[in-house]
Amino acid sequence: MHGLAADDSDYALSDKDFELIAGIARDQAGIVIRAHKSAMIRGRLMRRLRALQLRSVAEYCDLLRSGDGHKELPSLLNVLTTNHTAFFRERHHLDHLRSDALPETYSRALKHNSRVRIWSSASSTGEEPYSIAAMVHASQPPKALDMRILATDIDTDVLDRAERGEYAREVVERAPADLKPLLLCEPAGQDSVRIGAALKRYLTFKQLNLVIEWPMKGPFDVIFCRNVMIYFDAPTKKSIVDRAADLLRPGGWLYLGHSESLSPPHPAFELIGRTIYRRR
Ligand SMILES: C[S@@+](CC[C@H](N)C(=O)[O-])C[C@H]1O[C@@H](n2cnc3c(N)ncnc32)[C@H](O)[C@@H]1O
Structure with missing residues (x-):
């Protein structure tokens, strides 16, 4: 050394x-x-x-x-921090987002204030928020909508990498074959690719520590809080789920990681699928 x-x-x-x-x-x-x-x-x-x-x-x-x-x-x-992640990880969440949550969110937003807000709350190197953006783009959101995805993480190194949006070709190659084209990748170097500009435009990256006060007012339509609460103790998890409930609009969706089910059940959330919760 x-x-x-x-x-x-x-x-x-x-x-x-x-x-x-x-x-x-x-x-x-x-x-x-x-x-x-x-x-x-x-x-x-x-x-x-x-x-x-x-x-x-x-x-x-x-x-x-x-x-x-x-x-x-x-x-x-x-x-x-442990930053392990992948494009379209736990794809049943992304499939549900595209088939159920987004269409319903778009119709609601068109009748109300046109705002659609999605939060990837432990976004790591960006694979999760870009996978969300890929589903949003593929679902062809009505042009009238003000559509934003907020991606936050405590780790400033991974946020920088996420914001750059460049990945080793082999990282993208590991994505499911049917979903990979949705990332709209362009060549960025011999062994790397860049996520398409059409997806990047939905995203805002910000540093945020989940255990301190959150500056966002919401409401959010969808929150992804996946594979981060496993690192926290029970009171910290409870406080995060309580605050996510406050920030989600009624009918909004919370996606948790595969080992992060709400136990005991939370009064504000109904379990509607595998680690998919709906704000009552
Ligand atoms: C294992 S990764 C999960 C990434 C992604 N959500 C997924 O499921 O693929 C966990 C992420 O949580 C972040 N993290 C850990 N503690 C945090 C905290 N207190 N506030 C915000 N992010 C945190 C880490 O920096 C890391 O990027």
């Missing part, structure tokens, strides 16, 4: 330093990291050690404890 001499013991994460990192993840982002994940966390911290040219995890933790520690927090959170 940058010619610095260091042996394995320099990269060790002591119990005390693990508690510091786990405490920051919990307090700043609601993310619960259990002790058996210590080796994984140590691996992730290596990215920060390399970037800062530090020689040991202990030195990095001293920086976090110092007066300048707060400046390092966004970068620390960026390496602590």
